[in-house]
Amino acid sequence: MSAIPSVDLKDFVSGDAARKEKFTAEIGAAFEDIGFVALSGHFLSENLVEQLYAEIKKFFQLPQITKDSYEIEGIGGQRGYTSFGKEHAKGKKEGDLKEFWHFGQYVENNPKLEAEYPDNVKVNELPDFNDVGKETYQMLEKTAKYVLRALALHLELDEMYFDEWIKNGNSILRPIHYPPITSEPKNAVRAAAHGDINLITLLMGAHGKGLQVKNHQGEWVDAIARTDQLMINVGDMLSRLTNNKLKSTIHQVVNPPKELWGTSRYSIPFFMHPVSEMPLNCLDNCIDEDHPKGFEDTTAGEYLHERLIELGLVKK
Numbered sequence: 001m002s003a004i005p006s007v008d009l010k011d012f013v014s015g016d017a018a019r020k021e022k023f024t025a026e027i028g029a030a031f032e033d034i035g036f037v038a039l040s041g042h043f044l045s046e047n048l049v050e051q052l053y054a055e056i057k058k059f060f061q062l063p064q065i066t067k068d069s070y071e072i073e074g075i076g077g078q079r080g081y082t083s084f085g086k087e088h089a090k091g092k093k094e095g096d097l098k099e100f101w102h103f104g105q106y107v108e109n110n111p112k113l114e115a116e117y118p119d120n121v122k123v124n125e126l127p128d129f130n131d132v133g134k135e136t137y138q139m140l141e142k143t144a145k146y147v148l149r150a151l152a153l154h155l156e157l158d159e160m161y162f163d164e165w166i167k168n169g170n171s172i173l174r175p176i177h178y179p180p181i182t183s184e185p186k187n188a189v190r191a192a193a194h195g196d197i198n199l200i201t202l203l204m205g206a207h208g209k210g211l212q213v214k215n216h217q218g219e220w221v222d223a224i225a226r227t228d229q230l231m232i233n234v235g236d237m238l239s240r241l242t243n244n245k246l247k248s249t250i251h252q253v254v255n256p257p258k259e260l261w262g263t264s265r266y267s268i269p270f271f272m273h274p275v276s277e278m279p280l281n282c283l284d285n286c287i288d289e290d291h292p293k294g295f296e297d298t299t300a301g302e303y304l305h306e307r308l309i310e311l312g313l314v315k316k
């Protein structure tokens with residue numbers, strides 16, 4: 001049996017109260033324990049997923065000089081391309097063995113946020129890349145909205161509690177390419193052990209081996225999803241908000257065995273962020289004598305800024 005429980009979002013949106021409660025209880029229990037679930041019944045079609053993989057493979061195969069022209073100074077890697085080895089996990093000096101692209105929010109009817117967020121970057125060489133990225137972004141955002149509604153119910157909040165904070169939120173869709181390994185990586189790994197910064201992460205591409213999650217015994221367990229499932233996990237923002245009732249579990253992507261060094265890995269996390277004003281102050285109903293308040297008050301914007309400095313993406 002897999003260490004990661006499976007849930008089906010169709011239960012939540014079925015219109016059947018018992019199925020909705022079942023989904024809420026299952027995902028709530030999983031997020032209080034291992035912090036990860038494999039989710040089917042999401043809003044991504046097979047066709048869209050195939051198209052996105054095709055586009056991102058084409059992008060990462062472009063000449064390095066073309067890719068470099070999409071790496072934009074001064075926006076902390078928040079949009080466009082980030083080259084190989086730039087990002088490192090918190091507290092680690094070796095860069096991760098990956099290059100990636102960022103799609104950001106498509107703001108609607110909000111001039112303040114349009115000014116706050118960097119513009120999305122258009123890849124001129126690939127006519128469909130941008131539209132396919134946008135559609136995937138919006139389908140994952142919709143999936144995340146329902147997952148957060150279930151979590152709100154689990155936390156005994158209003159079902160729509162997160163809705164106002166995630167509308168036009170600062171989420172990021174990050175197609176990642178881990179290239180073939182060509183020489184002994186020493187201490188560097190594809191993605192060193194880390195917790196995600198955001199509220200929740202929806203990960204496409206966890207079908208092969210590589211992603212591992214640290215369980216409560218401190219052992220690394222494989223997190224492998226079926227092809228129709230997204231891997232979903234709690235990020236540090238949600239862990240803070242819930243005073244660590246929901247667990248942001250440390251995970252990593254290990255290097256393959258030497259005979260597979262010649263293969264690339266492609267994965268596509270969607271990091272669900274709220275707007276920067278969202279308070280991350282621990283919820284009152286998550287604080288009691290046995291669970292004293294464990295985190296200082298902050299906002300999503302302040303917290304994100306602090307964490308991007310630690311990752312080497314933003315300078316102080």
Ligand SMILES: O=C(O)CCC(=O)C(=O)O
Nearest residue numbers: 191196206211253267269
């Ligand atoms: O590549 C993966 O499967 C996971 C990547 C990851 O954990 C991350 O980018 O935060």
Ligand SMILES: [Fe+2]
Nearest residue numbers: 194195196251
């Ligand atoms: Fe992660």
